[in-house]
Amino acid sequence: MKHLLIISLIFIAFSLPAQDIKLPAGQSITVTALPDIRVDSLNYIVTNLRSAIIDLNASISQKNVQIESINRLTVSQAAQIMELQTKLANCGTPVPPVPKIHADYFVAPAPNGNDNNPGSLEKPFLTISRGIAVAIPGDTIMIRAGTYMPFTITKDGSAGKLYHLLAYPGERVIINGSGITTAGVRTAFIMNGADYWHLKNIEIINVTQYSSANQSFGLRATNVMHCIFEELVIHNIQGPGFGLYGSSGYNQVLNCDSYDNFDPLTTRPGDDADGFSVGRCTGDSNIFRGCRAWNNSDDGIDTYGTNGNVLIEGNWTFNNGNHSGNGQGIKLGVTSDVNAIRRIVRNNLSAFNKSGGFDQSEAQCILAFYNNVAYRNSARGWWLHLYMKPHVMRYNIAYGNTNYFNGNTNIIHSNNSWDSAVVLTDLDFVNITFENLTKPRVKGKLPELIYKTLMH
Numbered sequence: 001m002k003h004l005l006i007i008s009l010i011f012i013a014f015s016l017p018a019q020d021i022k023l024p025a026g027q028s029i030t031v032t033a034l035p036d037i038r039v040d041s042l043n044y045i046v047t048n049l050r051s052a053i054i055d056l057n058a059s060i061s062q063k064n065v066q067i068e069s070i071n072r073l074t075v076s077q078a079a080q081i082m083e084l085q086t087k088l089a090n091c092g093t094p095v096p097p098v099p100k101i102h103a104d105y106f107v108a109p110a111p112n113g114n115d116n117n118p119g120s121l122e123k124p125f126l127t128i129s130r131g132i133a134v135a136i137p138g139d140t141i142m143i144r145a146g147t148y149m150p151f152t153i154t155k156d157g158s159a160g161k162l163y164h165l166l167a168y169p170g171e172r173v174i175i176n177g178s179g180i181t182t183a184g185v186r187t188a189f190i191m192n193g194a195d196y197w198h199l200k201n202i203e204i205i206n207v208t209q210y211s212s213a214n215q216s217f218g219l220r221a222t223n224v225m226h227c228i229f230e231e232l233v234i235h236n237i238q239g240p241g242f243g244l245y246g247s248s249g250y251n252q253v254l255n256c257d258s259y260d261n262f263d264p265l266t267t268r269p270g271d272d273a274d275g276f277s278v279g280r281c282t283g284d285s286n287i288f289r290g291c292r293a294w295n296n297s298d299d300g301i302d303t304y305g306t307n308g309n310v311l312i313e314g315n316w317t318f319n320n321g322n323h324s325g326n327g328q329g330i331k332l333g334v335t336s337d338v339n340a341i342r343r344i345v346r347n348n349l350s351a352f353n354k355s356g357g358f359d360q361s362e363a364q365c366i367l368a369f370y371n372n373v374a375y376r377n378s379a380r381g382w383w384l385h386l387y388m389k390p391h392v393m394r395y396n397i398a399y400g401n402t403n404y405f406n407g408n409t410n411i412i413h414s415n416n417s418w419d420s421a422v423v424l425t426d427l428d429f430v431n432i433t434f435e436n437l438t439k440p441r442v443k444g445k446l447p448e449l450i451y452k453t454l455m456h
Contacts, residue, residue, distance in 0.1 A: 081368055081392070084309055084341050093226045095254065096162065096198060103166075104139040105131045109146035127151070128165070128175075137161035137196070145171035150180060150188045157196030159226070167201035177207035177218070177237075185214050188237075191221040200230040209238035209265045215272055216263070222246040225283070231444045232256040239263045240277040241296070249283025249308060255290040255444045262297040262322060270297030270323030280305035287311045290446055294318045294438065298325035300353065304361065307335050307342065314347045316446065318437050321354025321378075329353040329377065333363030341392075346370040349451070351432055356380045357401065360391075368392040371455040375432055376400040382407060395454040399424050415454060428452035 106124035107113060113126035124144065125131050129151045131141040138161035145168065157163045167173040177188030188204050191197070204218040216239035221227065223246040234241035234257070241258030244251060258275035266272050275293025278286055285308060292315065293300035300317025303310050312330060321327015329350030332343050342365035350357035350372070357374030358381070360367065366389050374381030374397065381398030384391055384407040393413040398404035405418055413419055429451050439447035 080341055081344070085311075085344060093159070093162065093196065093198075093228060093250070093252070095228055095230065095252070096164070102140065103142035103164075105135060105141045106144065106168075107131045107141065107148075108144035109148070113144075132163075132165070135163060137163060140164040140166065142166055142168045143171075143173045143202070144168045145173060147174045147176050150175060150177050150190075152190040152192065153194040153197065154192050155194060159196065162196045162198045162226075162228070164198045164200075165202070166199075173202050175202060175204045177205065177216075180207060183210055183214075185216065185220075186210055187217040187220045189219040191219070191224050191227070193223045194221075194227070195225040196227065197224070198228040198230070199232065200228075201232075203233040203235075204241075205234075205236050207237045207239070209263050212265045212267055215239040217241075217243050218258070218261070219243070220245065221248055221251070224248045225250055227251045228254065229256060230254045231441075234258045235260045237261045237273065238265070239272055240274045240279075240298075241293075242275070243277040243279060244281050244283070244286060245279055246281065247283045248278075248281055248286065250285050251283075252287045252289070253291060254287075255441065255446070257292045257441075259292070259294045259296065261295075268324040270325035273297040273325065274299045274302040275317070275320065276301045278303045278306045278310060281308060282306075284308035285311075287313070288315055289313045291315045292317070292437070292446070293320060294434075295322065296320045296325070297322040299328045299331045300350070302328070302331040303333070303343065303363075304331060305334050307338075307365075309341075310343050312343065312345045312348060314446075316349045316351075316437055318349070318351045318353065319434065325354070326359075327354025327356075327378075328359040328361065329357045329374070331359045331361045332367055333359075333361035335363045335365045337364040337387075339366065339389075341366045341368050343367045344370075345372060347453075348372045349375065349432070349449075350377065351375040351437070352434070353377045354379070356383050357398070358382050358384075360384045360386055362386060364389065366391055369394070369396050371395045371453055373397045373399070373429075373451065373453060374401055374404070375429055375451075378402060381405055384408065384411060397424065397452065397454060399429060399452075400426075417454065420454075422454065424452060 105119035106121050107128050108124040113124050115126045115130040117123035119125045128148055137157040175188045180186045186207050188207050207216045209216045218234035218237040218241045220243045241261045261273040262270055263273045273296050275296040300320045317329035356379050357377045364387050380403035381401040382405045388408045388410045390410045390412050393416055395415045397417040432451050
């Protein structure tokens with residue numbers, strides 16, 4: 001008992017929990033009790049104790065996988081992950097508290113709304129475009145329940161003075177694109193060169209495709225910076241539901257849903273309608289967090305052609321890949337050839353997709369995966385076999401996929417379901433059903449869903 005006490009004290013002093021030390025069967029460490037432990041004696045004991053642990057191949061489990069450097073993760077790679085995560089964590093404009101009723105301008109359908117009104121609660125504007133035209137940076141525009149025409153935003157707010165375009169609390173605001181009949185690209189909600197906007201609780205629906213040569217979009221944001229897209233619902237678009245393009249960067253897409261999107265006129269019907277797309281985007285540090293993408297004919301979240309950093313965290317992508325679409329839950333390429341981490345993918349669930357859960361898709365950067373679950377995807381859980389990049393994989397699960405993992409030999413991996421002796425059964429994932437995944441959100445957050453993960 002005395003020996004164990006001394007060992008425990010030493011571990012406490014060096015922040016190494018004793019319960020994390022695993023010794024081979026039949027092995028033990030003995031330390032002679034000392035009546036007076038001086039600093040030099042303590043250092044001597046610790047040095048020899050650490051040597052004994054190494055000799056016995058003890059396993060010290062790191063609790064913070066984001067900064068760990070165990071296995072073949074080099075110091076420079078660990079530093080790179082820390083730097084990138086710090087950058088992504090600080091890149092977004094803080095999400096401001098939403099005023100419950102106060103607004104500078106109000107918009108409402110006829111008969112109350114009229115663009116000749118002053119835009120007050122009692123005498124609101126008729127069109128969202130009118131509210132946008134008169135607002136100045138820092139203003140809030142609140143939209144009353146109803147269905148509205150498509151519109152465009154091209155003006156900038158500024159740091160600390162975002163424009164706020166919000167649904168009136170508790171009311172349903174719909175932007176309906178079914179009336180767009182022009183030739184070419186059709187979009188219900190266009191943002192072009194518009195920085196520092198906060199959009200919340202807006203539903204975007206029903207945009208048709210003009211021809212095989214033209215995509216349609218629910219919301220298309222090009223060259224936008226420091227915008228917050230929050231609790232948007234986008235569906236029944238004949239093309240991507242949500243898209244970031246051009247030099248768009250430092251944007252946050254939070255708790256949004258995009259589903260039932262399908263492009264019927266494309267040469268391969270269904271090949272372009274992603275739930276969320278960051279397409280050929282030169283901007284940096286965009287974030288997707290708490291979003292759902294399902295029943296989209298192509299992919300759930302697609303970062304094709306984007307070279308900037310993207311954080312994909314806490315999203316659910318499922319049942320994607322209808323018709324001739326690819327059907328990846330989360331697609332992470334194409335990128336240029338660079339030996340640096342450009343994607344951090346953590347705490348996501350990708351399930352029931354036609355092709356795979358997580359797909360490299362010709363990304364030539366380094367990808368980092370933490371605590372994700374690939375469940376019952378028809379083809380594979382992970383597809384990371386190209387270009388021999390040292391991707392980082394920690395605490396991920398692949399279960400019930402036709403092929404759980406296809407990766408190159410340079411991948412740095414530990415504590416994944418295929419690395420460890422963890423036993424998984426169907427009961428660990430019994431709650432992952434289409435019905436549970438599509439339940440209503442609770443105060444904007446994903447519905448509660450309990451399933452097995454390897455980190456808590």
